[in-house]
Amino acid sequence: MRHGSILRQCCESVRAAGRLLHRFIAINRRESTDRKIYLRKAVNPIMKSVIKGAGYILVHTPDMVLHNGTTQTTERIVNPDGEYLKELPSHLRSFEQTLSYWPNQVYIGNKTPDDLAAVPQPWCDKECDVKERFGHFGQIMPQEEFLLLMQACDVFDLVKLEQGFVDAHRAALAANPIIDESIMARIPEQQTAIDEIERLVKEEHSEGLYHQDKLVGCVNRAHDIDVNLSAHVMHENIVSKASSVLALLSGVKNAGIDKDEVEYVIDCCEEACGDMNQRGGGNFAKATAEIAGLNNATGSDARGFCAGPAHALVEAAALVESGAYKTVAVTAGGCTAKLGMNGKDHVKKGLPILEDMLGGFCVILSANDGVSPEINLEILGRHTVGTGSAPQAVIGSLVTDPLDRAGLKVTDIDKFSPEMQNPDITKPAGAGDVPLANYKMIAALAVKRGDIEKADLGNFPVKHGLTGWAPTQGHIPSGVPYIGFAREDILAGKIKRAMIIGKGSLFLGRMTNLFDGVSFVIQANSGESAESGVSEEEVKGMIAKAMKDFAATLMAQAE
């Protein structure tokens, strides 16, 4: 028995030392940085991903409001001679007006949510004191530059532009600091005559491209029969792709990384690309990465209606934390269908058409650098099949349940970022102040749990909330607009934790009546990094200690 026990312990110690040796040998075959990450994970598998940077862009597309927004295209079918379509053009904003619009300057980072909260609503009748088209998160691109960018993003020769239009605006796009020569080289010198563009729109079902109410180009269909490749769908998808390219380039620039460092891209917009045999086959992510010049990246698309970005970020964080990819970009472009979505109410109330902006965003996640804010995957909120759709149940599943699991109070989260829709857009349309409604429900649950006093209900949205500033582009306002600011606020020590909440209306797809949502927490960096992984000397020490323990055990058993 005694010999058997010694033998078992001997075998176990040899196995332990062998495992360490095996890791050590494997590690020696890898690059220096890889080795440290591998060693760090070998000892402790939890190394949270960090938010390395974020990009936010807007594109002013007034003519697409008229020709591509579904409220307008529907009205054109059911009520073509109605007052709305007649009045609509006079409510469109100029590019300069969109630059001086407070929420837009917040979106690109020239103003903060706190600045915006200090400005009395409504905002559409006030001018922001900053009117820059470039901000430290990204930019506001005018329509004429964007039409050229669409052509640069089209790899099937579907986007046709009029020669004079391209000649007039090529230099402006080339001067854009985020657009490099590789993108400009995709815009052919030889363009199309206006007669041919008019023929394509009239006879070939092409989708017209307009600027200042004048036809300047078109998007051709990519198939004669397949509706999934119709001119309408191709237009929608190329717009999404081009605005995503702009966001992705901004995100990479702001993260201060080389393009080649991005190993994986996840697109989380709400469009679908594919053909009649695989309508949503994809892959926007890789198509976008190609134009952006991310040569080392592969990617895939994640979808979940407006909750798509939050789902994608959780998946990206898991990919980085697992070590599958060191740097992952989550990106999304804008949606033409939603342009002017609440336009009827805005026109009826004498307001400008505020839904004239395409939105885009990109968040870059990377291996822990010991500095940047972390995504904590241990505090995940999830709306499950069994949760139900009552507002209290939804917020409970996304906010209080994950905090309960982590042993935290509602007040341990400094800022909540749920749906960040701009109330200037939603209130006149009767949809209320969406972020505020979310904060009221979170506050009510906090009172119920005893985390705050009932008397503090009114102050909760001010202290733990944000004023919405994002355009109603579905997935664009869904939690993610605050990530850029959250990163800065955490690095500046203003806050320690922020919760990002994404919600999705799955029932719109008529596949289920279920609602959806997911949440995660961004927190200050704990100071551990891939670079702080154990050294070779430490591994040698660990092996020596295992052998010493083994010898000591043998000695003790022998005595």
Place this chain on the structure above:
Amino acid sequence: MSILAGKKVIIIGDRDGIPGMAIEECAKSAGAEVVFSSTECFV
């Protein structure tokens, strides 16, 4: 007696407000006949 008793109702819920299914349950309990119910998204 409920003002909805015996009435046919059409319900449009708001995903950021009260969902259609929740309104549906209330309307039914008040004696209404729900002929159409859906939840829409305006954002």
